[in-house]
Amino acid sequence: MSGRKDDFEELTVSEQSAAQIDVADSACVSGEVAMTKSGRLLNGNGEHTMAVSELHKSFGDTAVLRGVSLDFADEAVTTILGPSGTGKSVLIKHLVGLLEPDAGEVRVFGQDIWSISEAERYEIRKKMGVLFQDGALFGSMNIYDNVAFPLRKHTDMTEDAIAEAVMPAMQEVGLEAAMSRYPGELSGGMRKRAGFARALVTKPDVVLFDEPDSGLDPVRTSLLCDLILQVHREHGGTYLLVTHDISTAKKVSDYVGLIWKGEVVHYSGAEEAFASQDPFVRQFLAGDSAGPLGMD
Numbered sequence: 593m594s595g596r597k598d599d600f601e602e603l604t605v606s607e608q609s610a611a612q613i614d615v616a617d618s619a620c621v622s623g624e625v626a627m628t629k630s631g632r633l634l635n636g637n638g639e640h641t642m643a644v645s646e647l648h649k650s651f652g653d654t655a656v657l658r659g660v661s662l663d664f665a666d667e668a669v670t671t672i673l674g675p676s677g678t679g680k681s682v683l684i685k686h687l688v689g690l691l692e693p694d695a696g697e698v699r700v701f702g703q704d705i706w707s708i709s710e711a712e713r714y715e716i717r718k719k720m721g722v723l724f725q726d727g728a729l730f731g732s733m734n735i736y737d738n739v740a741f742p743l744r745k746h747t748d749m750t751e752d753a754i755a756e757a758v759m760p761a762m763q764e765v766g767l768e769a770a771m772s773r774y775p776g777e778l779s780g781g782m783r784k785r786a787g788f789a790r791a792l793v794t795k796p797d798v799v800l801f802d803e804p805d806s807g808l809d810p811v812r813t814s815l816l817c818d819l820i821l822q823v824h825r826e827h828g829g830t831y832l833l834v835t836h837d838i839s840t841a842k843k844v845s846d847y848v849g850l851i852w853k854g855e856v857v858h859y860s861g862a863e864e865a866f867a868s869q870d871p872f873v874r875q876f877l878a879g880d881s882a883g884p885l886g887m888d
């Protein structure tokens with residue numbers, strides 16, 4: 593059932609992408625880190641499950657993150673909104689250790705992940721589930737094997753134990769009837785759900801969603817949001833979504849941040865964000881062309 597390729601070079605681009613992020617999908621060890629429930633957000637010094645501080649990242653001459661500081665509320669769903677190209681995916685890649693900051697700190701489970709060894713960073717990544725934009729599924733594996741992949745790769749679980757973990761994840765996302773199909777045979781919404789099952793199968797304490805709504809119509813986006821909320825209600829965890837879709841943010845968020853040109857221009861509880869009179873927030877949420885947010 594595995595169909596797994598071991599040689600990275602032989603994989604397609606999409607499979608390489610999945611292989612790179614699969615390090616974030618592995619067995620979760622709950623309760624290792626004492627979590628604060630303070631809900632303190634911007635620039636706090638408290639130990640949240642996940643926080644970034646004065647994060648800077650440039651590619652060549654282009655400064656993408658310019659001093660981003662965010663505490664992500666534990667056991668809540670936070671959405672970071674922002675126009676395309678503003679650095680949202682780059683932020684997520686820092687949190688899972690796929691990109692190293694030029695300056696600043698990325699703290700996850702109480703550790704500055706760039707001041708520890710690669711082996712320690714790897715252990716932290718294993719406690720995080722990630723749903724990347726395209727689901728990052730292996731095209732050469734059926735859905736069951738895709739979801740089982742992190743368990744086969746990072747644990748010594750037997751196939752029976754793996755099935756016991758994979759089947760509930762499949763049921764949770766409503767894909768039990770499609771598990772022998774290949775990603776190329778699924779709709780975009782089904783691929784997202786398969787990616788979500790893959791992110792969930794290790795029961796991670798942290799789940800990151802990079803534009804979960806990308807490529808989905810409004811109804812499927814809404815259904816996926818319902819699913820995210822339902823799973824969060826059942827299992828808890830610290831969830832972070834990045835998106836430019838306001839309806840997604842309205843539906844799922846406990847907290848909302850807005851990033852513009854690599855800086856946080858707003859961060860608050862969701863209710864406050866959607867009622868905000870801040871000109872950046874108002875313009876973005878209203879989709880107005882007039883205002884402080886421009887094309888460049």
Ligand SMILES: Nc1ncnc2c1ncn2[C@@H]1O[C@H](COP(=O)(O)OP(=O)(O)OP(=O)(O)O)[C@@H](O)[C@H]1O
Pocket residue numbers: 651656674675676677678679680681682683803835836
């Ligand atoms: N590895 C990289 N090398 C060079 N430039 C990069 C790299 N990764 C991201 N960038 C650039 O960083 C900027 C921010 O990209 P990012 O993908 O984070 O945007 P985003 O806010 O997620 O946008 P979208 O909503 O369109 O996905 C873009 O200009 C992008 O081209």
